[in-house]
Amino acid sequence: MATTSERTAPRLRTREDLLHLIRANDDVTRAELVELTGMSRSTVNQSVGRLIADGRITESEALPQGRGSGSGRPAAGLKAVADGAPVAGIDFGHNHVHVAVADALGKPIADERTTLDVDLRATDAIDVAVGILTRIRAEQGIGHISSLVAGIPGPLDARTGLVRSPTILSSWVGLAPADELRRRVEDVGHVHVENDAVLGAYGELKAGAGRYRRAFLYVKASHGIGAGLVIDGVPFKGANGLAGEIGHTHLPGHTEMCRCGNRGCLESVVSVQALLAQLAHTHPGTDPAEIGLTTFTDGITQRLLDEAGRELGRVLASLCNLLNPDALIIGGELGATGSGFLDGVEATVARHAQPATAAALEIMPAALGVRAEVTGALQMAASMVVR
Numbered sequence: 001m002a003t004t005s006e007r008t009a010p011r012l013r014t015r016e017d018l019l020h021l022i023r024a025n026d027d028v029t030r031a032e033l034v035e036l037t038g039m040s041r042s043t044v045n046q047s048v049g050r051l052i053a054d055g056r057i058t059e060s061e062a063l064p065q066g067r068g069s070g071s072g073r074p075a076a077g078l079k080a081v082a083d084g085a086p087v088a089g090i091d092f093g094h095n096h097v098h099v100a101v102a103d104a105l106g107k108p109i110a111d112e113r114t115t116l117d118v119d120l121r122a123t124d125a126i127d128v129a130v131g132i133l134t135r136i137r138a139e140q141g142i143g144h145i146s147s148l149v150a151g152i153p154g155p156l157d158a159r160t161g162l163v164r165s166p167t168i169l170s171s172w173v174g175l176a177p178a179d180e181l182r183r184r185v186e187d188v189g190h191v192h193v194e195n196d197a198v199l200g201a202y203g204e205l206k207a208g209a210g211r212y213r214r215a216f217l218y219v220k221a222s223h224g225i226g227a228g229l230v231i232d233g234v235p236f237k238g239a240n241g242l243a244g245e246i247g248h249t250h251l252p253g254h255t256e257m258c259r260c261g262n263r264g265c266l267e268s269v270v271s272v273q274a275l276l277a278q279l280a281h282t283h284p285g286t287d288p289a290e291i292g293l294t295t296f297t298d299g300i301t302q303r304l305l306d307e308a309g310r311e312l313g314r315v316l317a318s319l320c321n322l323l324n325p326d327a328l329i330i331g332g333e334l335g336a337t338g339s340g341f342l343d344g345v346e347a348t349v350a351r352h353a354q355p356a357t358a359a360a361l362e363i364m365p366a367a368l369g370v371r372a373e374v375t376g377a378l379q380m381a382a383s384m385v386v387r
């Protein structure tokens with residue numbers, strides 16, 4: 001015989017699932033929820049009624065429809081109620097820190113991004129981030145923060161909360177970033193730390209190109225390369241939270257030295273700094289300090305971006321064969337460079353993935369661009385708010 005918790009759990013999950021959808025889609029209608037979820041109309045109506053009664057969502061007055069608008073009932077939009085304290089998100093990149101605060105639903109209130117060598121000075125980077133957060137809170141008059149989620153660009157052991165890698169993020173090794181943040185941030189509820197690519201995937205899942213998708217791969221192509229996997233609509237993190245570390249996949253025929261100590265790793269060949277070095281080399285006479293990824297639009301630049309995309313695509317093709325995702329969402333600064341890089345990815349995925357797998361796949365830039373990680377941090381923080 002089922003216990004009480006077993007009987008009530010599915011219904012609760014239905015309500016929470018609907019609440020997530022309503023949070024992500026302002027003015028979604030009940031009919032759209034039926035379509036999006038595949039739930040029956042009566043299930044949706046019952047759950048929506050309960051959410052309204054609990055004060056967690058509101059339903060707008062239905063506007064009378066004009067002549068010729070069909071015989072269906074007028075559609076009323078649903079909105080989630082931001083009924084908790086604000087949340088905060090921090091995205092530590094290899095050379096930047098992005099700090100943001102949002103309302104209880106994860107809608108951004110204010111944010112700031114600054115350049116910083118995060119790899120070499122772990123506690124300094126944490127101090128800078130906390131300083132920015134403190135200033136934003138003062139400017140916005142924000143007191144209690146219900147939850148804070150931070151992303152770091154390296155392997156984080158989900159069981160111990162410790163950074164796990166002798167060479168990547170060397171100054172972070174053995175550090176428990178969540179404890180460091182908890183010590184420094186005043187008046188905060190939950191503190192949680194994730195791998196940054198997982199947060200990028202979560203941001204795209206909740207508010208970007210991954211919405212309504214069941215299985216996709218998010219790739220943060222930046223100063224390092226990391227992947228966030230979404231399987232069955234939720235992030236997949238592996239046994240210890242270390243899934244998606246594709247940046248150190250060996251590329252046959254390459255001998256470039258990688259910061260991990262091996263040679264020929266994907267991210268020693270494809271990264272922002274590798275591209276910038278190639279652009280400086282092929283454009284003599286331009287001050288290297290002035291060169292960005294989108295400074296040039298000539299044929300050489302397009303070829304370099306295309307070649308970098310092709311190298312990444314080779315690794316992603318194998319992952320596509322394994323996982324059969326419906327989308328590859330390419331984020332980070334390289335994903336934001338546009339079609340040259342993505343065309344390269346597409347060319348080798350089409351060449352090396354199984355034809356049926358490649359045919360079922362869409363390849364696209366991250367809808368949130370380089371904001372995917374911080375958006376994911378805010379969305380995850382909002383999802384942790386206990387109401």
Ligand SMILES: [Zn+2]
Nearest residue numbers: 248258260265
């Ligand atoms: Zn490596």
